[in-house]
Amino acid sequence: MDTGILKRGVASGFVGALVLVLWFFLVDTVRGEPLATPRFVAGALLGGPALAAVPAYTVLHFMSFQVVGFATAWAMNALKIVAPTLLGLAVGAVLFDLIFYGSVMATGADIVAELGWRTVLAGNLLAGLAVTYTVHWMDRPEGESWLTELLQGPVLREGMIVGLAGAAVVALWFLALDTLAGEPLRTPSAMGGLVFGGETDAANLPVRMSWVVGYTAVHIGIGLVLGSVLAAASAAVEGSPPLVVATVLAFVSFEALIMGIVGLVSFFLPHHWTVVAIGNFLAAATMVWILWRRHPQLARDLRSEEALGSTS
Numbered sequence: 001m002d003t004g005i006l007k008r009g010v011a012s013g014f015v016g017a018l019v020l021v022l023w024f025f026l027v028d029t030v031r032g033e034p035l036a037t038p039r040f041v042a043g044a045l046l047g048g049p050a051l052a053a054v055p056a057y058t059v060l061h062f063m064s065f066q067v068v069g070f071a072t073a074w075a076m077n078a079l080k081i082v083a084p085t086l087l088g089l090a091v092g093a094v095l096f097d098l099i100f101y102g103s104v105m106a107t108g109a110d111i112v113a114e115l116g117w118r119t120v121l122a123g124n125l126l127a128g129l130a131v132t133y134t135v136h137w138m139d140r141p142e143g144e145s146w147l148t149e150l151l152q153g154p155v156l157r158e159g160m161i162v163g164l165a166g167a168a169v170v171a172l173w174f175l176a177l178d179t180l181a182g183e184p185l186r187t188p189s190a191m192g193g194l195v196f197g198g199e200t201d202a203a204n205l206p207v208r209m210s211w212v213v214g215y216t217a218v219h220i221g222i223g224l225v226l227g228s229v230l231a232a233a234s235a236a237v238e239g240s241p242p243l244v245v246a247t248v249l250a251f252v253s254f255e256a257l258i259m260g261i262v263g264l265v266s267f268f269l270p271h272h273w274t275v276v277a278i279g280n281f282l283a284a285a286t287m288v289w290i291l292w293r294r295h296p297q298l299a300r301d302l303r304s305e306e307a308l309g310s311t312s
Contacts, residue, residue, distance in 0.1 A: 004139075005073045012134035013069025017062045019130040023123040028195045030214030037115060044111060065131075068095070073135045084132035092128025092302060096121050118195065155231050162290050163227020166283040167220050173279040181205065191215045227287060234291045251288070 024037040033052065042057035072091060076084075099112060099120060112120050174187040185207050192211025195218060229253075292298060 002077070003308045005077055006070070008073040008135045008138045009070030010066060011069070011138060012073060012131045013060065015134045016069060016127040016131035017065035020065075020123050020127040021058075021061070024119075024127055026125075026194055026214060026217065027119055030192065030210045034212060040114065065127075069131055069135075075138070076132070076135050085129065085137040088129035088132035090128070091131055092121075092125035095124040095128060098308030104291060118217050121197075125276040141293075143284055151181040153236050156228065158291075158294060159231035160224060161227070162231055162287045164220070165290055166227060166287040167223030169283040169286045170223075170279050171216070171219065173282060177275065184218075185209075185212050188215045188219070191219075223283075230287055230291060232296050237298075251284075269284065 009129065023039075026169050028034050038054050038057060041295045042053035045053075045057060045060075053287045068091070070088070076087065096112075173187070175184065176184045189209075190205055190208040192208070192215035193205050194215075196211060196214050
């Protein structure tokens with residue numbers, strides 16, 4: 001057995017299991033019921049007093065993810081997969097299906113329905129990404145520290161700057177609107193109620209700080225992911241005008257998709273969809289502007305591609 005695959009499997013399985021534990025701890029804490037999820041799942045799967053079954057369930061949870069981690073490490077090595085994001089989402093989706101069908105067949109209880117399918121799906125997607133990225137970052141030549149490169153890498157730093165800037169613009173936009181309406185923090189509270197409480201009537205929800213804090217953490221996390229993707233794309237296509245044009249078109253298409261989703265879910269929020277769309281547009285413009293300033297070659301590449309197009 002390849003010891004490298006074994007090490008990556010053990011580490012990635014542990015990280016994936018830990019991410020899922022922390023996700024549900026955050027969800028349960030925001031709901032005011034710390035450890036509610038492991039108590040419920042442990043009781044459903046193992047029987048007996050739920051609290052007493054939590055330690056045994058925790059061991060089973062981490063052991064199960066060791067299998068997931070090893071299988072992922074083996075597959076990425078055998079198939080030479082270098083796209084951890086897509087594979088991570090696929091792994092998360094498979095985990096979601098396994099939890100649903102496995103719980104029904106093993107206990108007759110629909111654990112996914114009890115916990116909320118949005119919460120379970122989000123947690124498993126995060127765990128899947130954690131598994132594949134751990135394998136990806138560990139799969140480096142000997143003597144090269146993946147952790148040092150990750151923490152010191154310019155793409156990560158730039159992604160954090162861009163992501164935090166975009167998240168801050170949206171947060172400040174809605175804070176200003178909520179304050180002018182006499183209800184500060186109503187929007188993040190409503191989104192927190194939707195994400196963590198399954199609430200759909202934003203107009204009649206009270207402002208709860210636990211929902212505000214929980215959704216703010218999710219909001220910042222989404223911003224960091226998007227910022228990192230944009231920063232990585234900018235670094236990858238710099239110096240190649242056709243790829244720059246393709247990336248710009250892909251980003252515009254992505255923003256169009258987001259605008260469509262905003263229109264569909266706007267009835268959950270205390271603002272009209274146009275207000276939500278404006279906030280999203282301001283955040284996107286801010287993120288693009290920062291990258292534009294930090295990558296002047298991108299502008300030159302676009303001008304070069306336009307000049308080639310005009311002469312052809």
